[in-house]
Amino acid sequence: MSGRLFVIGLGPGNANQVTPEASQAVAEAEFFYGYKPYVDRLDLKPHQTRIASDNREELARAKEAIVKASEGHAVAVVSGGDPGVFAMAAAVCEAIEDGPAEWRDIDLQIVPGVTAMLAVAARAGAPLGHDFCAISLSDNLKPWDLIELRLLAAAGAGFVVALYNPISKSRPWQLGRAFEALAAVLPGTTPVIFGRAAGRPDERINVAALAFARAEMADMATCVIIGSPETRVIKRDGKPALIYTPRSATGRRE
Amino acid sequence: MSGRLFVIGLGPGNANQVTPEASQAVAEAEFFYGYKPYVDRLDLKPHQTRIASDNREELARAKEAIVKASEGHAVAVVSGGDPGVFAMAAAVCEAIEDGPAEWRDIDLQIVPGVTAMLAVAARAGAPLGHDFCAISLSDNLKPWDLIELRLLAAAGAGFVVALYNPISKSRPWQLGRAFEALAAVLPGTTPVIFGRAAGRPDERINVAALAFARAEMADMATCVIIGSPETRVIKRDGKPALIYTPRSATGRRE
Structure with missing residues (x-):
């Protein structure tokens, strides 16, 4: 299990309210999972890939992202605001708890943001x-x-x-x-x-x-x-x- | 009343968690009021001045900053974390409410941050x-x-x-x-x-x-x-x- 999983808070929507830490995490990741309006905010490079999904699909999205990370990729799950407030960090934790034991070894970094x-x-x-x-x-x-x-x-x-x-x-x-x-x-x-x-x-x-x-x-x-x-x-x-x-x-x- | 008053959230302490908006506000201000550990975090230019005070002096600090701004200066009041959570934004509002009527005309900008x-x-x-x-x-x-x-x-x-x-x-x-x-x-x-x-x-x-x-x-x-x-x-x-x-x-x- 050599991949990395970032769970990134993009702040309320103004690019000036995205922390440098979040921007760095975005620069490091290859695959981006999230609710469409949030992944659409990202300014990505050609080698980076968006995988947008609907809201109310948080758990399925979290699992998909963890699987991708477990294949050795640098993966980001993005939320608006802060990922820990009614957002993806809890869904990722839930998926890890319910998933195969090796998911607990994943290199997980949660990046806070300015919540709404x-x-x-x-x-x-x-x-x-x-x-x-x-x-x-x-x-x-x-x-x-x-x-x-x-x-x-x-x-x-x-x-x-x-x-x-x-x-x-x-x-x-x-x-x-x-x-x-x-x-x-x-x-x-x-x-x-x-x-x-x-x-x-x-x-x-x-x-x-x-x-x-x-x-x-x-x-x-x-x-x-x-x-x-x-x-x-x-x-x-x-x-x-x-x-x-x-x-x-x-x-x-x- | 031509001055400006920023109330700035510096985040939890890691420079990578300060928003670009907060950094820009710091760059624009001339005088910086705050609890000493927070103003000490700032990386200021020679023309910028720190006015540090003890904690539990929030209201006095807020008034002093408003007076300075009302003299036409660009003034910042800084808080760790978010200025709106148990921090200086409420003290500044309180000072404005209790102060002379012209303080209500002040150009006030509150800059949120990642709270602890x-x-x-x-x-x-x-x-x-x-x-x-x-x-x-x-x-x-x-x-x-x-x-x-x-x-x-x-x-x-x-x-x-x-x-x-x-x-x-x-x-x-x-x-x-x-x-x-x-x-x-x-x-x-x-x-x-x-x-x-x-x-x-x-x-x-x-x-x-x-x-x-x-x-x-x-x-x-x-x-x-x-x-x-x-x-x-x-x-x-x-x-x-x-x-x-x-x-x-x-x-x-x-």
């Missing part, structure tokens, strides 16, 4: 400035009841909540239901940030109060950040408001 | 592969009871928990107390990752089962990641174990 919530937060101010959590809203791999339980536990305890995979064609109602559930435990004035393509030319950052937040404000490439009762909004003339969560917290509700 | 938990997770496997939260264990700016409530709410709902600021000379007992509290709601076999200086030459990643986790395994530069009941450990011959949290979750306890 950090890029969105940076454009909005500092909404993640205090305790926060990240929840995938996809109920493809976990029951909806568990998602709702986690939303309520987190918001009820004062965490800011970042939602990944908020909505898709096959999951149209979940985000609206999440807003309804959260409205029962959070003030209607709580700011909700809809961040899409942060740092890219087509960036779109919108803010709505929770009482007016609607699922249609998001698409599958949006990261949604819901403030805590302590999150604040600073209005600015001629500029978007700054949203931030103070470093200090009392835990008291206003 | 992502770098530590990448070295350990994919412990943040499913829902997770980040909690600052410092009770300088929030009451300990609130921290304990959040720990229990998060672990009880199945989140993986990343702890920032786990311990310091002035806060010696909090991490041990956190482990005790978590041991009441999590299996003793739950993996706890102690990640220090991830990606740097002096990197140290240790793993202990929660029942054997001790506060002495961390220092103030450590990020501690506590698994959920679903987090798995893959043993490997001659290599550190891979720790990951599967993409799917049932919410059932074993």
Whole structure:
């Protein structure tokens, strides 16, 4: 087993937010596995090969990449953002655990990246400035009841909540239901940030109060950040408001 | 008000994990404010000036930097990791909200970075592969009871928990107390990752089962990641174990 397997985070989409470490790993690999929009971002040389696949095929993609690496190749699995946050690193680990024993010997290097919530937060101010959590809203791999339980536990305890995979064609109602559930435990004035393509030319950052937040404000490439009762909004003339969560917290509700 | 204020995330410490966007912002600024170990990392030109300060002086530092920018300079406030995660972006927003009205006109650019938990997770496997939260264990700016409530709410709902600021000379007992509290709601076999200086030459990643986790395994530069009941450990011959949290979750306890 002489191959290498990189699992690379390409950041939120702006080439200036790809770390030099990720760029070096891309330069070293020969075969690139990933969800099509991510492998399409790569600027490859003639000897490098893209193997794009659909999303929801993470485990099959991970296995295919490991097999290729086990044949002695330098292989990369690429994710947008950070590969460890609702992305390919867990799928690769899962494949290794379930696969033949020799897969455990593979030379595996996971390269972190700027995950979407950090890029969105940076454009909005500092909404993640205090305790926060990240929840995938996809109920493809976990029951909806568990998602709702986690939303309520987190918001009820004062965490800011970042939602990944908020909505898709096959999951149209979940985000609206999440807003309804959260409205029962959070003030209607709580700011909700809809961040899409942060740092890219087509960036779109919108803010709505929770009482007016609607699922249609998001698409599958949006990261949604819901403030805590302590999150604040600073209005600015001629500029978007700054949203931030103070470093200090009392835990008291206003 | 013609100055500019950058709030820059320098990543976990490895120069290869600083984004090109952050490097460009560093190249553009003239004055650099930050906690000494972070400004010491910068490779500056003769016309660029460091103004280092102690930690726990975030608000004073933020105000000083804004004043300098309001005098027409290009000013940078630097943080390790990501500036929006328990770092300077929230302090800068707080200063702007409390300061004179003209501070709201400042040209503010927040540059995200790879935050510590992502770098530590990448070295350990994919412990943040499913829902997770980040909690600052410092009770300088929030009451300990609130921290304990959040720990229990998060672990009880199945989140993986990343702890920032786990311990310091002035806060010696909090991490041990956190482990005790978590041991009441999590299996003793739950993996706890102690990640220090991830990606740097002096990197140290240790793993202990929660029942054997001790506060002495961390220092103030450590990020501690506590698994959920679903987090798995893959043993490997001659290599550190891979720790990951599967993409799917049932919410059932074993």
